[in-house]
C-alpha cells in the first residue's frame with residue numbers, strides 16, 4: 092500500500108511572499124508579515140504545555156531578581172516541539188539565506204504570562220550581533236504585545252504590534268545600532284515568542 096503523499100502529506104510551509112520591510116537608520120531594518128504561521132492556535136497550545144519552561148534569576152548589583160518571563164532555548168540540533176516550527180525555520184532559512192549567508196539554527200522561546208511579564212531595553216549582542224550584521228526572526232503567538240525599538244544614539248522610539256502568528260524579523264545592524272524591548276502593559280493574556288537565530292547570535 093502506498094500511503095505516501097496522501098495520509099502523510101505535510102501541511103504547507105509558511106508563505107514568505109507577503110513580508111514588508113521597513114528600513115530604520117544606520118543599516119538596521121525590520122520585516123513584518125502578518126498571520127504568517129499556519130496552525131498558530133495549535134502551536135501555541137503545544138508550546139504552553141510541552142516546553143520545559145524555567146524561571147531565570149539574574150544577578151543585579153547585590154541581589155538576585157526574577158527575570159519577568161519564562162524561558163527555554165532549543166539549541167543547534169535540538170528537536171523543536173512542533174513540526175510547524177521546524178517548517179517555519181526551514182522557510183525562513185530558504186527565504187533569508189541569500190541575504191544572511193547562513194541558516195537559522197536555534198529557537199529561543201519566551202513565555203510572557205501576563206502584562207507584568209516583559210523584557211527591558213537591550214540588543215541581542217552577547218554573540219556576533221555585537222559586531223556583525225545579523226538577523227533575529229520572531230514568531231509571536233497568543234495575545235498581542237508591542238515590540239518597541241529605539242536607536243542607541245538617541246531619538247524617538249518606534250513600535251510594532253506582534254499579533255498571533257505574526258513574523259517580525261530584526262535585521263542588518265539592528266542588534267548593535269538599535270535596542271528593543273517588550274514593555275509591561277496593564278492588561279494582557281499569555282504570549283509566547285519564538286526567536287530563530289543563526290549560530291552564535293544571542
Ligand SMILES: O=C(O)CCC(=O)C(=O)O
Pocket residue numbers: 199201210215229271273284285286293
Ligand atoms: O518577546 C520577544 O518577541 C522579544 C524577545 C527578545 O528580544 C529576546 O529574548 O531577546
Ligand SMILES: [Fe+2]
Pocket residue numbers: 213214215271
Ligand atoms: Fe532581544
